Amino acid sequence: MQLFYAPDLTTPRYTLGEEESKHCIRVLRLRRGDTLHLTDGRGTLYRCEIAEEDARRCTVRVVERFPDYERMPYRLTMAVAPTKNIERFEWFLEKATEVGVSEIVPLLCERSERRALKIERAERVVVSAMKQSLKAFCPALRPLTPLDDLLAEPFDGRRLIAHCDAPRMEKRHLFDTLRPHENLLVLIGPEGDFSPAEIDAALRAGFEEITLGRQRLRTETAAVVATVMAATRNHTPDQTA
Amino acid sequence: MQLFYAPDLTTPRYTLGEEESKHCIRVLRLRRGDTLHLTDGRGTLYRCEIAEEDARRCTVRVVERFPDYERMPYRLTMAVAPTKNIERFEWFLEKATEVGVSEIVPLLCERSERRALKIERAERVVVSAMKQSLKAFCPALRPLTPLDDLLAEPFDGRRLIAHCDAPRMEKRHLFDTLRPHENLLVLIGPEGDFSPAEIDAALRAGFEEITLGRQRLRTETAAVVATVMAATRNHTPDQTA
Numbered sequence: 001m002q003l004f005y006a007p008d009l010t011t012p013r014y015t016l017g018e019e020e021s022k023h024c025i026r027v028l029r030l031r032r033g034d035t036l037h038l039t040d041g042r043g044t045l046y047r048c049e050i051a052e053e054d055a056r057r058c059t060v061r062v063v064e065r066f067p068d069y070e071r072m073p074y075r076l077t078m079a080v081a082p083t084k085n086i087e088r089f090e091w092f093l094e095k096a097t098e099v100g101v102s103e104i105v106p107l108l109c110e111r112s113e114r115r116a117l118k119i120e121r122a123e124r125v126v127v128s129a130m131k132q133s134l135k136a137f138c139p140a141l142r143p144l145t146p147l148d149d150l151l152a153e154p155f156d157g158r159r160l161i162a163h164c165d166a167p168r169m170e171k172r173h174l175f176d177t178l179r180p181h182e183n184l185l186v187l188i189g190p191e192g193d194f195s196p197a198e199i200d201a202a203l204r205a206g207f208e209e210i211t212l213g214r215q216r217l218r219t220e221t222a223a224v225v226a227t228v229m230a231a232t233r234n235h236t237p238d239q240t241a
Numbered sequence: 242m243q244l245f246y247a248p249d250l251t252t253p254r255y256t257l258g259e260e261e262s263k264h265c266i267r268v269l270r271l272r273r274g275d276t277l278h279l280t281d282g283r284g285t286l287y288r289c290e291i292a293e294e295d296a297r298r299c300t301v302r303v304v305e306r307f308p309d310y311e312r313m314p315y316r317l318t319m320a321v322a323p324t325k326n327i328e329r330f331e332w333f334l335e336k337a338t339e340v341g342v343s344e345i346v347p348l349l350c351e352r353s354e355r356r357a358l359k360i361e362r363a364e365r366v367v368v369s370a371m372k373q374s375l376k377a378f379c380p381a382l383r384p385l386t387p388l389d390d391l392l393a394e395p396f397d398g399r400r401l402i403a404h405c406d407a408p409r410m411e412k413r414h415l416f417d418t419l420r421p422h423e424n425l426l427v428l429i430g431p432e433g434d435f436s437p438a439e440i441d442a443a444l445r446a447g448f449e450e451i452t453l454g455r456q457r458l459r460t461e462t463a464a465v466v467a468t469v470m471a472a473t474r475n476h477t478p479d480q481t482a
């Protein structure tokens with residue numbers, strides 16, 4: 001199955017953009033009546049048929065709708081300081097989308113190496129990963145957000161900060177502290193970690209301190225590790241023949 | 242702490258190579274008597290002092306040895322089909338080294354997109370990640386190995402194959418089936434997955450079928466997810482203030 005992204009999808013008929021049309025007709029060589037799948041990125045998967053095989057304005061007919069397609073059984077917001085090397089941060093965006101993430105907040109911290117972010121470029125990485133991994137929910141992607149602003153926001157769920165400094169009270173291992181089906185917000189700091197003042201501020205705001213293990217992980221690695229731990233805690237039971 | 246790699250280390254004195262010497266003296270600006278750390282990559286960490294501050298042939302004196310430095314409490318061999326895009330495979334090499342892996346076997350499979358591998362380039366990635374993550378054990382890296390050869394080798398531990406085909410008997414979720422402190426071999430197939438014949442051959446050889454969850458993961462993502470699950474199963478208890 002190849003998945004097309006159509007946030008502006010209309011039913012019962014929809015016209016693909018030029019790029020998607022060209023890909024359908026010239027690359028995939030789809031013809032009238034052939035099946036293809038689209039998503040609006042807001043949870044619905046559409047099984048469609050080619051109606052008009054135009055390589056610039058390809059029209060499809062919606063045949064079947066699958067609302068709430070494979071919704072994650074938990075919500076995960078990863079708030080991560082973008083790395084100086086943007087490819088590393090984009091690696092995290094792609095992998096988090098594949099494994100499962102609801103929202104990504106690029107964080108601006110005291111020790112942030114990267115203090116500006118091209119959000120359109122980040123969006124392209126996330127959309128591409130959503131399509132490739134056949135998801136109908138596109139992770140929400142916020143602009144670069146100062147840590148203080150995020151700490152001040154209300155959040156209905158568990159709020160966790162990963163840091164490498166000495167624990168203020170008790171640092172729980174992320175996997176051990178998670179319970180299935182929770183709503184989670186996880187903070188991952190920049191290359192130089194959160195500052196002591198930032199950690200204190202997070203704790204005053206009610207965040208829990210977590211560790212991802214004894215390893216010394218890069219920012220983007222820590223972010224992917226946390227994402228995998230959350231998915232692992234929430235995975236579905238085994239499959240038999 | 243900055244870690245230098247010295248597989249040919251001699252005690253009580255050792256002379257760094259040109260590149261490392263230049264890095265010590267010109268970049269880090271270390272001087273006689275300053276402390277630095279070296280590893281032989283075989284498990285020993287050495288605390289050393291600069292003896293002669295030569296920017297081309299810097300000599301150090303070994304002050305203290307830490308044998309068996311932070312050895313993993315389990316063994317993990319990741320046998321992974323290198324991806325067509327070598328950067329994706331190198332991301333896996335780096336991330337697996339950070340998170341914890343004992344040995345990496347690049348796999349040549351029926352559907353492999355990449356049928357040759359520059360092993361020196363892969364070694365540089367692994368050594369770099371070992372130094373950056375302050376490890377004293379360098380993951381062993383084998384040359385590109387045909388799957389059949391690996392299936393025929395004896396292995397003292399659990400042998401697991403991740404695939405996306407229908408289960409032959411029962412597919413266990415990797416995290417659920419793992420027990421702490423095991424010796425593990427995990428197979429991850431190429432972009433088009435293992436072929437049915439390859440899966441059957443692995444099962445005949447005694448491999449267990451596993452799944453990494455419902456998500457559709459790229460090869461290198463699956464490999465990192467498996468590595469994280471193994472580390473998570475084996476992590477050490479919580480830390481208190």
